Amino acid sequence: MLDIKFIRENLEVVKMAAVKKKIKIDLDRLVAVDDARREVMTALEAKKAEQNRVSADIIAADAVVKSQLITEMQALKTEIQADEEKLKPLMEEWKALMLQVPNVPDMSVPDGESDADNQEVKIWNPDGSTERPAPLPFPMKDHVELMTALGMVDFERGVKVHGFRGYFLTGDGARLSWAIWNYANDFFGAKGFEPLLGPSIVRKSNLYGTGHLPNDAEDVYNTQDDDYLIGTSEVSTMGFYADEVLEQSQFPIKFLAFSPCYRREAGSHGKDTKGLIRVHEFFKVEQVVLCEASHEESVRLHEEINRNTEEFIESLGIPYHTVLNCGADIGQGQVKKYDIELWVPGEKTYREISSASYFHDFQTRRFNIRYKNSEGVMHYAHSLNCTAIPTPRILVSLVENFQQADGSIKIPEPLQKYLGKTEIK
RNA sequence: GGAAGAGUCGCAUAGUGGUCUAGUGCACCGGUUUCGAAAACCGGCAUCGGGGAAACUCGAUCGAGGGUUCAAAUCCCUCCUCUUCCGCCA
Numbered sequence A: 001m002l003d004i005k006f007i008r009e010n011l012e013v014v015k016m017a018a019v020k021k022k023i024k025i026d027l028d029r030l031v032a033v034d035d036a037r038r039e040v041m042t043a044l045e046a047k048k049a050e051q052n053r054v055s056a057d058i059i060a061a062d063a064v065v066k067s068q069l070i071t072e073m074q075a076l077k078t079e080i081q082a083d084e085e086k087l088k089p090l091m092e093e094w095k096a097l098m099l100q101v102p103n104v105p106d107m108s109v110p111d112g113e114s115d116a117d118n119q120e121v122k123i124w125n126p127d128g129s130t131e132r133p134a135p136l137p138f139p140m141k142d143h144v145e146l147m148t149a150l151g152m153v154d155f156e157r158g159v160k161v162h163g164f165r166g167y168f169l170t171g172d173g174a175r176l177s178w179a180i181w182n183y184a185n186d187f188f189g190a191k192g193f194e195p196l197l198g199p200s201i202v203r204k205s206n207l208y209g210t211g212h213l214p215n216d217a218e219d220v221y222n223t224q225d226d227d228y229l230i231g232t233s234e235v236s237t238m239g240f241y242a243d244e245v246l247e248q249s250q251f252p253i254k255f256l257a258f259s260p261c262y263r264r265e266a267g268s269h270g271k272d273t274k275g276l277i278r279v280h281e282f283f284k285v286e287q288v289v290l291c292e293a294s295h296e297e298s299v300r301l302h303e304e305i306n307r308n309t310e311e312f313i314e315s316l317g318i319p320y321h322t323v324l325n326c327g328a329d330i331g332q333g334q335v336k337k338y339d340i341e342l343w344v345p346g347e348k349t350y351r352e353i354s355s356a357s358y359f360h361d362f363q364t365r366r367f368n369i370r371y372k373n374s375e376g377v378m379h380y381a382h383s384l385n386c387t388a389i390p391t392p393r394i395l396v397s398l399v400e401n402f403q404q405a406d407g408s409i410k411i412p413e414p415l416q417k418y419l420g421k422t423e424i425k
Numbered sequence B: 001g002g003a004a005g006a007g008u009c010g011c012a013u014a015g016u017g018g019u020c021u022a023g024u025g026c027a028c029c030g031g032u033u034u035c036g037a038a039a040a041c042c043g044g045c046a047u048c049g050g051g052g053a054a055a056c057u058c059g060a061u062c063g064a065g066g067g068u069u070c071a072a073a074u075c076c077c078u079c080c081u082c083u084u085c086c087g088c089c090a
Helices: A006-011 A011-021 A027-060 A064-099 A141-149 A155-162 A171-189 A204-210 A234-239 A295-315 A364-365 A393-401 A412-418
Strands: A119-124 A194-197 A243-247 A255-260 A281-292 A320-324 A334-343 A349-358 A371-372 A378-380 A380-391
Touching: A006 A255, A011 A204, A027 A204, A064 A380, A119 A334, A141 A281, A141 A378, A171 A255, A171 A281, A171 A380, A171 A393, A171 A412, A204 A234, A204 A364, A234 A255, A234 A349, A234 A364, A234 A380, A281 A295, A281 A393, A295 A320, A295 A334, A295 A349, A295 A380, A295 A412, A334 A393, A364 A380, A371 A393, A378 A412
Parallel strands: A194 A255, A243 A371
Antiparallel strands: A119 A320, A255 A281, A281 A380, A320 A334, A334 A349, A349 A380, A371 A378
């Protein structure tokens, strides 16, 4: 949500933002509706002021004058009701349009038509080279073959129980997941993140707050009670402080949230039909940050949380690159986004593992999360988030990159103590 | 799932149709006093929206949304949340 005042005063900037993000919205219509809304509101408020004034007279008046005034007010009431009826459809259209307005992307966000236009800003390899990794020096297996052979995953029974994209993690697949979660908790905990386990069934309002609704409705599961399953713990974590006034001294607030994540993956039925890359239900450890309303602070923390995840991946020794997402590949509320993508030898390409975004006050306006600064002035906080680690997707790169010629998997050093062994075979 | 009670400004509370421009206490901020502090006293102290250069002004907000009324914190309806009790349950 942007401030209507900002939209009116910077209309061309917001129009450019919509073009850059490939979002279709009629901003001239919004301004016209806002004009009409203001006009009706001004007339309505003048009538209410009159009503309030005469109300005071009615109390003091004698019986004759009183009944006369009441008759007058009955007529005024009809007019007020008529204005309110006029205002209703205007407000509905106004709100619907306001929910569509994109946040303005940062100057540094490149133009582009799709994720193919994201800019690679970094390539990292354990050996220090900055080239794409070479093929493995032996006939390699993909993660489906590897993990099935090692009893780490059971797709057949997963599909039997859940259907398309169903899976069970079994044996060392499950153990490795626990090891990753525990390692992530320690790793990010050492960076000042406070663990948070919250609801994964939430009220609709939280998805409007994060910006997942109204635009991504088809990708979200809901329940017969009109509650929704979260696609990321960002949703419930942002809701944590909804409608609250925080202290500036609390900032930056850093949560490490962990939750199951549910995504319908509508519109991607044909993609990634095998394996653990794209599933309906997964788990994710997520960095969620609230800070003071300062662009510089948002930028600083954005770089920081993205770097946190890079460091986590580096500690595991998995080749990755980082991309700066282009305008078409960043969400409605996001100002700027980096994706970290891990090398998947079986596909000879990088696959997204993490997404770091900042929103300025786009989300906190919708959630009504504010704080008083040192001068006692109320501000909306800024919000950011970045994936710490998703499972099981991380397993794909992990097992494929660490596979040995004999089909066993070497375990990265930091995970060994959490898993209790140095290899899976 | 059932029953009863409750939701008022950061906190605690008053307020059963018009004198509520929502009172009071605490907390907080400024001042007087003091060597300094405490206490006391004086003053300030919600948010959002419209108009205005500003002083200011108008409106909205008493959990949310509707309704009754000339007029609603107050009456009615629906919903949400919390508390207590019963039932069920990990």
